[in-house]
Amino acid sequence: MTGSNDMFALIQKHDGFSGTREGPRIDDLGLYLEAARVPTPQIEDGQVLIKVAMASINPSDLHFIKGEYGQPRVKGAPAGFEAVGEVVSGKGSRAEALIGKRVAFTVQIPTSGAWAEYAVTPAAVCIPVRDDMRDEDAAGHIVNPLTALAMFDIARKAGVSSFIMTAANSQLCKLMTALGRDHGITPICIVRKESQVAHLMELGAKHVLVTGSPDFSEKVKEVIKAEKPRLLLDAVANQVSADLFTAMPTGARWVVYGKLDPEPPVIPEMGQFVFMQKHIEGFWLTRWFMDTTPEQQMQAIVEVQERFVSGKWQTEVDAVIRLEDAMSELVPALKKANAKVMLVP
Numbered sequence: 001m002t003g004s005n006d007m008f009a010l011i012q013k014h015d016g017f018s019g020t021r022e023g024p025r026i027d028d029l030g031l032y033l034e035a036a037r038v039p040t041p042q043i044e045d046g047q048v049l050i051k052v053a054m055a056s057i058n059p060s061d062l063h064f065i066k067g068e069y070g071q072p073r074v075k076g077a078p079a080g081f082e083a084v085g086e087v088v089s090g091k092g093s094r095a096e097a098l099i100g101k102r103v104a105f106t107v108q109i110p111t112s113g114a115w116a117e118y119a120v121t122p123a124a125v126c127i128p129v130r131d132d133m134r135d136e137d138a139a140g141h142i143v144n145p146l147t148a149l150a151m152f153d154i155a156r157k158a159g160v161s162s163f164i165m166t167a168a169n170s171q172l173c174k175l176m177t178a179l180g181r182d183h184g185i186t187p188i189c190i191v192r193k194e195s196q197v198a199h200l201m202e203l204g205a206k207h208v209l210v211t212g213s214p215d216f217s218e219k220v221k222e223v224i225k226a227e228k229p230r231l232l233l234d235a236v237a238n239q240v241s242a243d244l245f246t247a248m249p250t251g252a253r254w255v256v257y258g259k260l261d262p263e264p265p266v267i268p269e270m271g272q273f274v275f276m277q278k279h280i281e282g283f284w285l286t287r288w289f290m291d292t293t294p295e296q297q298m299q300a301i302v303e304v305q306e307r308f309v310s311g312k313w314q315t316e317v318d319a320v321i322r323l324e325d326a327m328s329e330l331v332p333a334l335k336k337a338n339a340k341v342m343l344v345p
């Protein structure tokens with residue numbers, strides 16, 4: 001414990017939704033958050049208090065603090081959905097059994113948040129972490145790795161031989177690229193920076209195409225002709241995505257799981273839904289948790305930890321920023337990052 005009843009946190013300045021649709025880009029963090037000392041959260045039955053060791057920053061956190069995510073903000077509550085830390089207290093038998101354990105967790109209580117020295121969450125959503133798993137991997141154990149496994153499962157069940165990913169230099173796509181490499185399903189990566197090509201090829205991508213490059217459209221045609229990808233896993237959901245989908249063969253599925261670009265796409269050939277059995281659908285990890293059994297979730301968690309510890313996966317980190325420096329250092333770090341930016345108390 002802190003020795004006092006308060007803690008340092010990055011707290012939200014607004015309630016509810018903003019009604020804007022700008023996407024996760026942030027130029028001035030002070031519009032949404034402030035650094036403050038606030039009361040250390042209190043636990044109720046079934047909950048644990050966690051001393052945060054490291055918190056991840058995901059695009060969903062940025063959508064959220066801007067009031068553009070699927071959940072309303074709570075003014076005065078700390079931001080941050082996901083972290084790793086040590087359980088320092090708990091109420092109820094399941095929660096008490098976790099005291100002293102290092103756990104990965106997502107915050108499920110609107111008045112708590114992971115960008116703080118302490119966070120409260122139900123014991124039921126805490127995942128005890130193997131000692132040999134790095135904090136960098138454990139801090140991002142849930143959102144991206146489980147989404148990577150779940151979406152890769154879509155590729156496996158569909159029996160595709162290749163898949164296209166947009167925003168492919170994201171941590172999530174790096175995990176899916178490695179899964180494609182390990183399971184013989186060809187990853188085709190779309191990025192917007194030439195400097196990211198070589199690293200994604202090293203991780204296992206077969207093709208990396210750069211949007212905005214003069215030969216982008218030509219290369220898309222060539223790669224689609226050669227690989228016949230029928231699955232587009234898309235976090236950008238802009239016109240490039242719609243054009244890729246239009247160029248894909250009969251039976252193509254467009255799975256939208258993010259909206260990094262606020263631009264709404266136009267689908268020029270609606271007849272493809274009639275004559276080419278094309279489909280558009282969404283993926284949200286929250287839904288996956290509702291649709292899978294605890295046994296399936298546990299199997300996925302064990303696989304996630306094994307993949308990180310064995311080196312098949314790695315969370316790539318560009319910067320680790322102290323909470324107290326975040327108001328000035330976070331935005332510049334996010335702007336130049338080619339990998340994750342983490343927060344530590």
Ligand SMILES: NC(=O)c1ccc[n+]([C@@H]2O[C@H](COP(=O)([O-])OP(=O)(O)OC[C@H]3O[C@@H](n4cnc5c(N)ncnc54)[C@H](OP(=O)(O)O)[C@@H]3O)[C@@H](O)[C@H]2O)c1
Nearest residue numbers: 059060147167169170171172235257258260261283284285
């Ligand atoms: N639906 C779900 O359940 C679920 C679960 C997990 C993650 N996600 C989504 O998955 C995506 C990746 O998450 P992450 O944590 O892996 O991301 P990340 O590591 O933080 O990386 C973000 C990536 O997005 C790219 N990007 C940002 N704005 C873009 C734009 N306007 N156009 C094209 N690319 C853009 C960046 O490209 P540059 O390198 O060029 O800047 C960067 O590579 C996010 O959209 C996130 O919300 C969804």
